[in-house]
Structures are given as C-alpha cells and as structure tokens.
Amino acid sequence: MESVPCLDVQNVQRIRLDVSGAVQGVGFRPFVYRLAVEEGLGGFVRNAGGGVALEVEGPAGAVERFQIRLRRETPGPANIQGIVRQRLEPDGQQGFTIGYSDIGGAPSASILPDLAMCAACRAELFDPVNRRYRYPFITCTHCGPRYSIIEAIPYDRARTAMRHFAMCPACQAEYGDPASRRFHAETNACPDCGPQLALQGRDGEVLARRDEALARAVQALREGAIVALKGLGGFQLLTDARNETAVALLRQRKGRPAKPFAVMVGSLGDALGLVHVSDAEREALMSPAAPIVLLRSRDDCATPLAPSVAPGNPDIGLMLPATPLHGLLMEALGFPVVATSGNRSGEPMAVDGDEALARLPGIADLFLTHNRPIVNPVDDTVTRMIAGRVTALRCARGMAPLVLANPKQTRPVLALGGHMKNALALGWDGQIVLGPHIGDMAHTETRAAFTRSVEIMRSLYGVRSGAAACDAHPGYHTTRAASAISDRVCPVPHHLAHVLSVMAENGLEGPVLGAVWDGTGFGEDGTVWGGEFLAVEGAACRRVAHLLPFRLPGGEAAVREPRRTAIGVLHTLYGDALWDREDVALLAAFAPGEQSMLRNMLARGINAPLTSSAGRLFDAVAAVLGLCQRTTFDGEAAMAVEFAARAASAVHALPSPVMMPEGDTLQLDWRPMLAAIAEAAARGVSVASLAAGFHHWLADSILEMARHAGIAQVALGGGCFQNALLTERAMARLQEGGFRVYRNIRVPPNDGGLAVGQAAYAARRMDEVMD
Template structure:
C-alpha cells in the first residue's frame, strides 16, 4: 500500500545541491512527488511504499550533500494524490524565513580541473562554478535562493547551460550561479584613467603582463576588490604602501598552490586542510623569510592564502612569483565592491583595474585566522564563514539587534534559537564608515525578513555605534540595553559554546581599551560571572595615558607613565634608550601632564601595558597600526624559556606591575628574555587568580588573547591545574566578537530578567 509524506527540511539547505540530491534519491527509490525551496527551508512531498519512504528518510539524513546542514525535519503523513513523477517546482516565497544562507565558497576540484581542460567549453572561463562552489551570500538579493533572486538574474542561461541546469545527473543541476563564455559575465581591463583597454582573455593576458612589470592592479574578485601586486619586489611593495596609506601593516600573499607555498612558510597538515577548504581563509603562519622584509615589516609570521576563485587561478597560473592580494580600499575604509566606486577611488591606488560585470550585492573582506601551536585564533571573520549562525540552548521570542563596538565592527541578530553575526565591517570612525554600517544592518534585516524589538550597545558614549543605537531606539520606540565592553567579550565565548551560564565562571577580559562602569578606561579585568550577575574581582593597577589618544600611537608616553608611577620625578634622570628618542623638554612636559593629570586619563589596560613594555625595551616606539607593539613583542617570545616576571596582587584587588618594570630595567639588554618573561608572568597571574577565585571554569577573551604565546601558556598552566578553559574558537577574541556577546546577553536578559517594557 502506498502512502504520502510531506517533509520540511530546515537548515543550510539552499545553494548546496539539496534539491538535486532529493530528486536523484526519489528517482532511485521510485518515489513520486515534488521538492521546492521556500523561505522556511526545503519542502518535499513524497508518494511511495512505506518501505521506500522510510529508506528515503534514512538516506536524507545520512547522505545529504557535504555542504548542507540539516537542523531538523518536520514530517507528517498527508493524503495520497497519485502523482506520476517527481519534479523540482518553482520556489515559494511566502512564510517565515527559517533557513540559513550559505557563505561564498572557493572553487571546487571538479571546476578547477575543467578550468584548465582545453576540450571543456568553460576552458579558462573566470566564472566557472557548480553546485559545490562559487558565490552565494555575496550575490543573494532575497530569500529563497533562486537565480532570479540573485545578481545572476541579469545573465539568462544559454541552451547549453540550461540543459545542464535541468539535467538531474549533472552537477550543475539547479546550480544557480552557473554561466559560460556564451551567456555569462566577462572581464574588462581599464587603465587608471578610466580607458577600456581589453576584455575577456586579452584582459587577463594584459593583467599578467602588467603584474610582471611591477604595476598595481585592482582586481574584482568573489566578494569585493583586491589590490594586487608582485610580492617579490620591495620597490613595488613600497609604492603600494604609499598609495594605500599603509606604512607598516603586513600584507597578505597569495601563492599559486601548496607546492609553491611550502617554500615560504612552515605548514602543518591542518594548515593545508584549512587553506584548501571551501572557506579558503588567510592563515598567519611562521615565515621562512624568503620574501622582502617590507612585506611583513620584520614580523616572523606571514599572512598566506591560495587561489579560491577561477580568476585567481588564471592570474597566478603562469606567474613565477606570488602576489600581494590585499583588500581593495584605503586603510581602515570599507572594502570596495562596485565597479563605479573602484574606477573613481581605487584608480588613485591602482595603475590598472581588472573588472567584471557580475554584480556583487554585498562586499566582504577575506577571513583571517592565526595559528599558534596547534590552536587557531580568528582575527577576522568574513568571507567563507558569514552568515552561518551559532545555535543556543535558549530561544528568544523577540528579535535582538546588537551593534558591537567601534573598532573591528560587526553587528549581530538574535532570533529564535540562533545568533547571526555580520561580516567584518572595519572601524566606525566617520560618516562613510557609519553609513556603510547602517546599510549593512538594513540589508541583513531585509534579507532575513525581521525587525529589531530590542537593541543592545556598548556603554561608551562616544562610540558611533552607541549613538546610532540610542537614536534607533528612540526612533523605533524599542528598549535599549547597554552592556559593558569587557563583559561582552566574556559573553561572546559563552554564546559560542551555546551555554546557559548557570554555574559561576571566572572571566578574564584583556584588551586595549573599553569604557568601564566607573567611566574610566578598562582593559585588564577579572570577573566572576553567573548568568546575568557579575562581580569585578581583580584589575590591573592603573596608570595614565599621557596625552590621551596620542598615547595609543606613541608607546613612549605609556613607558614614561609607568616610570613616573614608580619613580616620580627621578624618572627624568634615568638612562634608558627610549628616553634618548625624546627631547628633554618633551619628557619634562610629559611629566608635568602626568603629575597634574592634564589630558592623562587612567587605564587598567593590559593591551596598553604591552605597548609601554615594548617601548621600554626599544622594540616599538610607535603603533602605525592597531596591535603593532604587542605583535613585535610576540615575535621575540622563546617557547622553551619558562622564567616569568613577578606580577603580584596589591590591596586585594590590583594586579601590580611595579616589580616587573623594576626587573626589566635591570636586564633589558636581552629583549627576547624580557618579552618571554613578561608574557609568562601574565599567564601565571591568570593561574594565581583562578586558584583564588574558587571556580573551576575560566573564560578567556579580548584582543590581548590574539597573542598566541600568551594564550598557549595560559591554557597549558590552567590545564595542568585541572581548570576547564573556554576561549573564542569560531569568532575573534578581539572587538569583532563584541556584538555576539551583546546579542547573547540580550537573550539571557529576556529569559532570566523581568520582562522588558
């Protein structure tokens, strides 16, 4: 006897070949019915014998496409209709949006093979793709995921592509972004003055020629523009630095393949897996030093990645050198992803622009991950990972918008039992970046068909995101929750783990800056946290930032502040190398500012302590980019050297650094030993406070924990003493994870606090 089932599949099930998989499975089992995409997921109607229907359900769960993720199935028996065949129907757009959107994916092995097969009709076609790879999130205009809902709607399929699209046995069956040289996008090369020079294959040939000549190109990729130049020429690197206004910050380098890459960095098997994965992130790996020193400006790591689009492979295939491939923007601005903006703005940097006419709906930077030992730390989460959600053990009946911090900005949306975080948006410092932030927020809200009922922000009154949240709250008449910056770091880890924090944890939140509950600058905080309740139990001994924000750049001001705190006026007569880089009048002026507390706010920041320490050692006097001084300290770390400087507890509340500074002044002639003892000392004080806290679970977060040696040594010490340690693994520990923590706090607030008005 035949029966009929209706099935709703919820999860990452669009853009992954799920309907073709269902079609082939139904055909194999002689089942009739239909399948279509909806805003809720994938809907299936099946008719057949009970045995075959059960077999279908079993295979649906076990053999689903590798890129798919099934969260749950809703199955019900329905009246039998007696259909004669199985069909893929047109998508349905009604209903609530429950599905999750797949990130953009690197080129798969099959497409890469075809790209270089002369007999293939897509031979050397820069936009070859199939159901297993290519653009997804960056071209999607609305849900459900259908060609007419993407920017590929401008490219009607030719007969050959349409035949593949409609053939259930072809891997391009219902692959929405497919195209070919006959019907699809194409390349165009422009001069920096805006003159069109060539198209298609000729544009590619000229681009390679100009790269060999040392020219800088702006190249439109999968999710935005890159600035591209040869990585083996120090003069080219200097020109790019000057034009991009990026004086010392390292550049990422793209290599032709793993074989070439192995010559330049130290690789593990797990590194190779990540680099070759569909996500294809930039990995920060130990550098062998074979490329020019001004590429990574004296650091011992190099950001590397492999070609992840057909165009990248075509560009690099015949070049004997690797390429700098860096975000297409001026430093700290949003990535450029539209042709018109590239021609007007990137032409100020690039000599030539290699464009294509496949529109990008939203621009995303490359994701960046750092390896330290056997651990991986997210630095930037964007292409390849956004907008996949994290799932919670709690649900929220209201939509929560969390607006994040000001630097390394992201925002997050919490609804139902999940949180979706945006891609990296850069620093929100001016009208341009704030406008970009606002556009991205509204884009996500429209895409997911939701509207905020609660908004969560940082406490900092001068953050542009805080001001925006306040205005949005007042305009929409919705509640505003404000969460202290360093608590948000800790809640970001708890959110990742999906934990309901019923037991007390020790939260260690260390970073460069954050607005404290006492309106001072925090950054070296220890909290006891249970649910919504917290207590600040320890913090770093405060010191002054002489000149306020100027001290964030000029690390010598912080070094002087530390010395003034210990020695007072006697510090003026100390014979230290860094003091010789300042005029006597400057040092005296800084002393007077410190003494009278003129524009010298107090801070408890570990990140700023790193800055001051690096100046004392003569390692870095000026941060030309965020985190430069700590990165230069990290370079000097000696993993087999276990001595540590003696941080101590003062007045039962402060972590005192005075004896550390005194010891440094006695042996700063060996910077590597000093840097190692400093980092080891910080790890040991975490262990000491963990023991004093009385809890067995320690949560580590904040930008300071991007320091690999500090993270590794802390984890090692805590593990040896039997502590359970949680850290950010799926999101950055820096401010890129703040919005995640804010969103999770909002969910906790709704579940465990009295109802909000």
Template sequence: MNSETRQRLRLEIVGLVQGVGFRPFVYRLAVDCGLSGWVANGSAGVCVEVEGESTDLRRFQLRLPLAKPALAQIESVACTPIPLQRDCSFRVRASETGTAAVPVLPPDLAPCDDCLREMSNPGNRRFKYPFINCTQCGPRFSIVERLPYDRDHTAMKHFPLCAACKSEYDDPADRRFHAEPIACPECGPQLKLQDSSGNTLAAGDQALQLAALALSDGQIVALKGVGGFQLLVDAGNTIAVKQLRTRKRRPQKPFALMYPDLTQLKKDCVTSVQEEACLIASQRPILLLKAKPGAGTRISSAVSPANPNLGVMLPSAPLHHLLLESIQRPLVATSGNLSGEPICIDNDEVVHRLGQIADLFLVHDREILRPLDDSVVRVMDGQTVLLRRARGYAPLPLPLPEASCSNRALLALGADLKNCVATSLGNTAYLSPHIGDLQDHRTLQQFEHAVADLIHLHNEAPTTLLCDRHPGYESSRWARKQWADMRGETPRKPLEVRPHIEVQHHIAHLFSCMAEHQFRGAALGICWDGTGLGEDGSLRGSDCLYWNGRGAVTRIGSLREFPLPGGEQAIREPRRTLAGLLYECLGERAFSCNILMKLFTVSELSVIRTMLERGINSPRCSSVGRMFDAVAVILGLVDSVSFEGQAAMAVEFAAGEFGTDAHYHFNIDDTTQATCSLDWAPIIMSLLEDMDRGISSACRAAAFHNTLAQMALATALRANVRDVFLSGGVFQNKRLVERTAELLRLNGFQVYSHRQVPPNDGGIALGQLYYARCMDDCLMVSEEGSALCV
C-alpha cells in the same frame, strides 16, 4: 501496490541547504528510492514532499542525513504525514515563500576540483572562463539579493541562460542542476581591463594576460574579486611593494600573499597538516604562518616588515587561479581601499576610489551586492581560530542555548573597532561579515547597510537594540539616536524598536566566548584587550569577571591602573605609555630615568611631566594591551606605531620560540575586599634592570608572556571557578594563549577560548546578544528602556 502501506510525508529541512546542491541531491535520492513528490527552496530552508511505500520512505529518511552533499548542514527535519496525492514522478518545483523560519544563507566558496579541471581543459566550453561554478562552489552570499535563494533573486538575474547552460540547469543528472550562479562565456559575466581613466584596454583572456604582464612589470592591479576589489602586486618586487604602501597609506602593517598552489606556498612557509587543511578548504582564508628562513629570496621584506610570519592564502576564485597560473609566483593581495576605508565593490566608483593607487583595473560585470573581506585565521592551542570572520564563513549562523526569551528579536551593534553586527532569532545568532572600523564615514555607511541587510534577509525588525556602553562609539550613538527617534524626539523612525540596552565591553567579550561554546553555568572571564569603558567611566583593559549563572556579573580583579599622557596619542606613541607607567611607579624620579631621557627631547619630557603631574589629558587605564605597548618600548622594538596591535605583535615576535619557564614577580593587592589588583610595577622595574644587565630581548619578552599567564592563573585560583574563558584582543597572541591555557589546565581548570568568532572586538556583537538573552532568562528586561549594565 498496497494502498494501505503507501504514505505521503512533508519534510521541512532547516540548515545550510540552499546553494550547496541540496535539491539535486534530494531529487536523485527520491528517484533512487522510487518515490514521487517534489522538492523546493522555501524561506525557511528546503521543503520536500515524498510519497511511496513506507519501507521506501524510511530508506529515504535514513539516507537523507548520511548521503547529503559535503557542504550541506542539516539543523533540523520536521516530518509531517499528509494526504496522498498519487503523483507518479518526482520533480524540482518553484520556490515556496512566506514561511516564518529563517534559512541559512550559503557563504561564498572557492572553485571545486571538478570546475578547475574543466577550466583547464581546452576541449571544455568553459576553458579559461573566470566565472565557472557549480552547485558545490562559486559566489553565494555576495550575490544574493533576497530569499529564497533562486537565480532571479541574485546578481545573476541580469544574465539570461544560453541554451547549453539552460540544459545543464534543468538536468537533474547534471552537476549544475539548479546551480543559481551558472554561467559560461556565451551568456555569463565578462572580463575587461581598464586604465586609471576608466578606458577599456582589452577584454576576455587578453585582459587577463595583459594584467599578468603588468604585474610582472611591477605595476599595481586592482582586481574585482568575490567580495570586492583587491590590490595586487608582485610580492618579490620591493620597489612595487613599497609603492603600494605609499599609495595605500599603509606604511608598516603586513600585506597578505596569494600563492598559485600549496607546493609553492610550502617553499616559503612552515605548515602543519591542520594548517594545510585550512588552506585548501573551500573557505580559502588568509592563514598566519611562520615564514621559512629562505622566504626572503622570493618575498620582499617590505611585505611583512619586522614580522616572522606571513599571512598567506590560496586562490579563492577562478579568476585568481587563471591569473596566478599565468604569473606562477606569489602576489601581494590586499583589500582594495585606502587605509581605514571599507573595501571597494563597485565598478562605477573604483576608478574614483582607487585611481591614485592602482595602475590598471581588472573588472567584470557581475555585481557584488555586499562587500566581503578575506577571512583571517590562525592556529592556536591546537585549534583554528578566526581573527576576522568574513568571506567563506559569513553568514553561517551560530546556535545558542535555548532561552525563555527566544521569541524576542535582538539586534546587536558591536563595537567601533573591527565592527560586526548581529541579530538573534529563536535560538540562533546571525552575524554580519566583518565591517571594519567605524571612524570612516564610508565604513559607517556600510554598518548601516549591514543592519538593514540583516533585517531584510531575515524579514524581522528588531525589538531591542544592544550596544556598547562607551558614549563615544559611533555604534552606541547610532543606537541612542534610534531610541530617541522612537520616543519622538526627532521625526525620523527608521527602526521600530523599544529599549536600547548598553552592555559593558568586557562583559560582551566574556559572553561572546560563552555563546560560542553554548555555555550557561557559572564562569570566570579573563578579558584582556586595549581599552573598554568600565562601569565607572574608567578605561579598562584587564577585567577578570565572575558570572554566577543567575544574573550577576562581578568584577573580581584587574591590573593596577596607570595614566596615559595624551590619551589617544599615547596609543600611537607607546613611549608615552611607558612614561605613564614609570610615573605611577616612581613619581618625580621617573623623569630622571635614562630610558625616558633617551626617548624624549628635554622639551617633550617637560610637557609629559606637566601632563602627568597635573592630570591633564592623562586618563587612567588598566589595560594589558597598553602594557604590551610599554614593554615593546623597553625592549627597544618601537617608539611609535602606525597600526593597531603593532607593538604587541613586536613583543610576541621578540619572544619567538625562546624556551623558558621564568617569569617576573608581581604583587596582588587585595585590600579592597571586592576586587584584587594585579600590581605590574615589579614587572616593569625588573624588565628595566634586565635591560641594564644585558639580558636578551627574547628572554625578557618570553618572561613577560609567562608573567601574564601567571597573573591569569593567580586570578583564577583566587576565584576558584572551574570554567575559565579567555577573550579580548590580547588573546590573538599565540604564545600567550597557549601558555595561559597550559598553566590553567595543569591546575585543574577547564579552559575555553575562541574558535568561530574572533577574540577581538569582532566578537562583541555576539556577546551583547548572549548577555541580553541570559539576563532575560534571569531577570527579565524592563520594558522602560533602562540599561542593563554592571
């Protein structure tokens, strides 16, 4: 061997390279190329040292990105020549620690085809074992305690490997070589069935079969899934589904369904090739699909009341596969919690929290270290859009454009609804999974745990907190308290942070969409949602924002404002919102309108009148979301609602696939030079006139959607900015997104909408991060803790 051509290289590989079979792949590739050296997990990713002839080293480097495991994602490879060591073999060695970069934690993945085949093979030692996994599938993020990703750093450390599993774990040629969650019936987690008093009724396969029988008999079973407990019930049993609604305190919000396989799912749902690919992907999200007309023969109408869509998924864990294989029918599979609470993950608390809901509990002894709800996805405008980013997608990072402030550690606290927190290190954003709504004290605790988790896993405390401007948000109060603690106003100092920065809600929406597309130039943001606090303290919900790319955001348009009699109560009772709109249009004459006299009793209408005339508890807003609420009332779809977005969904569903280009007239008031006001009054009056004329609700709902799209186009034409970003919860509406994008594109605009982060408030934390980074680049944030606001 020619020593002059022999070299040794050290490769630092960053990306999704832990928990996806990357080290076994590197081992086999190095051996195939005739190289010596080693591979190990590091705190930054995977470290490799390879030694051999220069031609063999080049072959190794060329094949590395091309032949990598399907789930692996390589972000960067730093290669450094180092002195020869003359070792004669290649090995996998113990993990390295102490490196500064942050690794990509792997998400939890559905069982692969190889594991499913083994699980169904009576001759295999893992036959019917509900915790089967390998390097290509199984639990990851939900069981990681700390980095690097090794078995001793996961919930599996409590399960010593048996001889057979140890042999597989140590064999480079085996599919389970260094598969950290590896387990079998001999040495791994075990299943048991408990009653609502916590008594064990059965174990192993008998527990599963008894649970299947209970579901067939109409009972409610709480199953411990990958990221938390799920409540299961036979989807075709109306009595059982209604009982679950009553016990869970969820009267109308749709339930998700889990099907045994794609064949059965397609009997009930209309699917495209793109949607089928999403369903069978390793993330296994809940996908919103249109129900077929015959779905009602197998699925109870109580599953998704007054809703033409079904939220469906395929099994995401081996336990699901085994249970559904026994039952061979779709199940309701909803999160294990009371409405408004976070998902339950702990065996010790499940009976206490879910004992009044579930009849039986199918549990196991593998600990869940962090809760993960099911992700929710919808295909809109030809793209797969995440509406809830959780299991299967979190905690994959999102790249950000390079910025001069990349060394500053930012922690963004998001909003109070659909909360998600995020941090940025270097040019990468790390988002927590979906947390939930912070009004519940348990969810607020989960929020605090998620913050601590981000800091712990990435080993870097934030220097700056980012929060929403709304003073009543729990997340904003928490930020202010941390800042007060740091200044010594209270003795506790949990985070060593300097300033806290308040970012206006719709600015965060705009920048979340910009961040997702790694966009840096001038942009127009059409941000429509329920409510977000404006710079003047008003309730906004329809801002059109211009970012000049140089440090300034300007509001250039919005809806005409209107009052909400009762404030929060108007959100729960959309009829109140309609009363506010009509009063804004007609003044006293509103109270003689037939529709209001039908919706309210004489005494109720008198109270509403007093509130509006005197301005009592009637905050003014400019919300497209509240407009949807009022239109739902005009169309006769709702009077009151029990969950967020219910009225807006009803309007979308009423439009269905009604084909029309018709839209209502609206006015544009540009008497104020800085901004224009989109006057909705002609729309409301036309909707009422069409109601009196007997025009169908489908026609009116479709025309309303078209009108909103025309409003977006009119605003964009006035702004004359080519790049337009659509964000905010209203753009979860498939018809609205597609119609608006189509109109804008036909008029020469480049349209951007959400894909990887939700358009709703689940994307706010990312927007807060990106806004602060962009402002740092343009203005440099003051070290005095002053708020960056618009």
C-alpha cells in the same frame, strides 16, 4: 521534469520534512531528488524561507530509509541544523520533482558564505576541450558566490545578481539534468551567457575585454604595476610580491607604512616554498572558505618576498586562489602577489567599478573588473593557528554569515558591534548570525558601509523590529546609531560582551570566569578597562579583579606611542623619582620639553586617563624593551613582544604575580614584574628571554586569579588572545590546574566578535524584563 513512478504497495506513507540549516545554494535539493528517486519515492522538494521543504510518499520502509540517508549522506558544505517532521495522508503522487520556491513567510534559512572553487570546476577550467575552458566565472552546486550575490531568501537565481544573465540553451540543459553537477545550480553560466571581464584605465576607459583583459593585467603585474581586481566581494590591490619597488610604492599610495600585506600563491606547493604549513593549516588553506592563514616564514624561502611585504614580521598571511579568476591569474603569473583590500588605509574596500575608479585611481594603475554585481560586500577572512585550532581573527569571505545556535535568543536583536573591527550580528529564533567584517568606525566611508550593512542584515533575514544592542561607550558612532534603529536600545558593557561571545560560541551557561584582556574598552566605572576578570552567570556580571591601573599620558596619543604608555607605567612604578633615574634609558627618547609636558600630565592627571588595559601593558613592555616606540597600526607593539618571545631560547624568570585587595575586588599588581624587566633590560639581559618571561607571568596571573575565584569554567576573551603564545601558555596552565578553558575560534576574539556577545546579552536582558 522527468518523473519516476513509485511502487504500488500496501502500507504507503507520506511525510513532510521542513529542513533548516545551510541547505540553500549547496546542491541540497538535487541531493534530495536523487535520494528520493533511488528509494522509489514520489513527492517534491523546494526552497522555502526557513530552509528546504519536502514531501515524500511511498512504502514505509523506503520512507524510513530516506530519512536515515538524508542525515547520514548530506553532502558538504550543506549542514542540517534541524528537521521538523509531519505525517500526511498519501495522495498517490507517482513522481518526484524539484518545485518552485515558496517565497511566503519570514525568511530564516541559513545564507551560505561564498565558496572557493571546487576541484571539479578547477579541472574543467584548465581542460582545453571543456566548453568552460579558462572561463573566470565557472561554478557548480558545490562552489562559487553565495552571500555576495544574494538579494533575498529563498536562494534562487531570480533573487541573486545572476538574474541579470539569462542561461543559454546548453546551461539550461545542465540546470535541468539530474545527472549533471550543475543540476539546479543557481550560479550556472558559461562564456556564452555569463559575466565577462574588462580592463580599464584610471580614467575608466575600457582597454580590453575577456581573455585579452586578463592577459594585459598579467603583463602589467609582471612589469611591476599595481592592479585593482574586482574579486568575489569587492576590490583587491595586487602587485608582484617579489618586487620591492612595487610593494613599497603600494605602501606609499595606500598609506600603510608597516602593517603586513597578505600574499596569494597559485598552489599549495608554492605555499610550501614560502612558509611552514601544518596539517590543520593546510586543511584551512584548501577549505571552501579559502581564508588568509598566518603562517611562519621559511628561512630557506624558495622565492624570497620583498622585505616590505611584512617588515619585521616572521609570519606571512597566505592564501590560495579562491575564485576561478584568481586561479587563472596565478596560473599565468607563476609568482606570488600581494593581495590586499582595495582601499586606503582604514577605509572599507571599494565594491563596484565606479566606486573603485573614484577612490583608487591614485593607488591602482589598472582596473581588472567584471559585470557581475556584488550585492553584499565581503572582505577576506583572516585566520591563525592558536592552541591547535585554526582561529578566526577576521570573519568574512567564506565564513560569514556565521550561524551560532543560541536557544536563549527568542526575541529579535540587532547587535551593532564595536568601534574597531566592526561587524554586526542578528539574533532571533534560537540563533545568532554574525555578519562579515566592516571595519573601523572612525572613517566616514566605513560608517556609510555600516549603514548599508544594517539594511542588508535586516532585509535578508526579514527582521525589521526588535531591540538594538550596542557598546556602552556613549561616544561611539554605533551607540548613537542604535537609537535611530530602534526605540529599545540595550547598551552592553564592552568586556562582558567579550565573555558572552565566548559563552555563546561554546554553548556555555554560568558561572564562568572571564579573563578579558584587550586594548581599550569603556569600563562600568567610566575609566578605561582592558585587563579584567569577570564572574558571569546569566545576565549578571561581577568584576572580580583587574590589572593595577596606570595613566596614559596624552590619552589617544599614548595608544599610538607605546613610549608614552611606558612612561605612564614607569611613573606608577617609581613615582616622581622616575624623572631623576639614570637607569631608565627610555627617558632619552623624549626631548626636555616633552619630558616636562609628560611630567605635568602625570602629576596633575590632566589628559592622562587611568587604564587597567592588558593591551597597553604589552605596549609599555614593548617600549621598555626597545622593540617599538611608535605604532602605525593596531596591535603592532604587542606583536613585536610576541615575536621576540617566540625567538627566545630561554625564559627569564620574573617575580610571581601579586594580588592586592581593593574593596570587593582584587588588583593584579604588575609593578614587581615590570621593575624586574626594566632592571634586567638595563643590565643587558636578552630581550627575547624577557619577552618570554612576560608571557609566562601573564599566564601564571590568569591561573592564580582562577584559583582565587574558584570558578571551574574559564573563558579567555578580547584582542590579547589573538596572541598565540599567550593563549597557549594560559590554556596549558589553567588545564594543569584542573580548569575547563574556553575561547573564541570561529568568532573573532577581538572586537570583531563583540556583536555576538551583545546579542546574547540583550536576549538575556529582554527575557528578564518580559518574564
């Protein structure tokens, strides 16, 4: 490699800088090289297990300027988290080089998430005179696969899936050219030496390769086919989002009756024809993460989507092409496509070609695949605008692994997450790393994916020993898996983990009042919690208050049938007189035999567990208002209540929150509110205004409880705070009351963020034990 001599002057210095953070796979070493050359310094830079190590030597002034510029001019998406400086004796080195990586020591460098195609690569992709014209795997130091292809740290081609593709002379020349955008780009490839496309039928037969494979997939989508596409981190299922027949068929084959599908469009202009986009949402869509963003549909939609894309939903989950392959596909199609995970409902997505052919032939008509291995599966990230900030609902491609600083994290912990929306976290060396979304642990395939993810996290970061933190529920698969992973198992109360997740993300110390509202979580008294107010300081937690408990007739059946939950709520409100009330229209939803069964369950408390769940209270209100009696996916009923409230032109006033003493805690009594909703609905009062009133009552309740607790910091956590209307109203009321309000933004507020809180809890507990 060419070297540049340093000036021979007095007062020469040599320093070593060990740089940690997101500094591998982002063009950081080429940046350091150019900076050192511009300042006339000698030395080297190389990847190391902990980040990037570099030494520079030259005049003191030049060395000082180099250090200032290193931080000031760091190119995105690189992110320096820390620099350790060491003074060395000058050795007269007269040139600067990029050296071989140091593979010794424990790996601790930040692994960068996969990055969406940059503008420069997009320009080349569609430039007919460029040698990478229409090449589906074009990348540079600023974009392309990272986490999904990495096998080990440090991040070098030899430790990624790209090791299977030897660079041709032209790519090798770019790799070694300091003036090139691909200088030391580990993913560098071209049509002559890189990965290639293939189109396969359901039986695995290769039907076409390269450009023809793409062209035939495009034609099939135009004709209404369902195509399984191997994306960045796994397979997606694509079909024409305008074609009701095709979308309905995809729902039938996938076993997904109503849950909204995500939609991909080719450009921001196309998006603006379908949805309303704020500046912050536009920035998220076009960011290197390229997530799915939930956006409000336009009434004057330029290209109407099929009704089955998002039935009964005023929002559309929209994304732009994240990879060159997606970009080529959308440019050729010119219309929006459904882009949903390549799986049957509830299972993890298929990752490699053989798995896709085994699991998806009953769903997909064709398979557009390629020969670049996916080392680490990763689904699409889902976000939503809440209180002016784009908030993660699912942390995956483009965001995960997500690194959070946590000085308390001094001992290694592998946190195993929850049963729903599972994701892992690894805590050690002052940080917590949240891995990508895995899925719901009720399915055998998801459990296998969970086991693989445990090995991936431990292997990538070299953290083999340490405690295993898990949910306190004794029946969860993750709880049982913890004892096989470590002999030091740390069960973590579900709702405390939610509060600690918010605290860890926001760098909070106690005391904090956590308002933790979700569907279900194992309570410390053995009942089902979900509408909790917890005072947290250090590892100590005290239940300050909770929603008045009610019964769920049929247990899990009530979770799937909000009408059952509503009966449990109404029974708590009216008692046995419920069954004789003529003004409760909901009773007509049950046959006489069903009524008798429910009556017996509630009277005797058999298969009717008590719960304080705010999520289930949402379900009950949905049923009472006639919005949703049965659900096909998690959160469906609560979404219906939120959507109704958003459409309200007025807010129906409901009775003020009532707090009742219960020993050392308080109960938030929802009965006067629910009675008012039921009676107003029976009189024909607007459902939308009642739904809006319900949201206001919930927000007012949080404020009243915060005033009672007298704790200045309030953390909003749990799946209910995916509801933008509730979150925004609660934050506004609390801030008006003088409270400081915190919530999850990068970490999902739902169970996808539990592992972060579990890791933080285990770290605090271990410090107490060890100290």
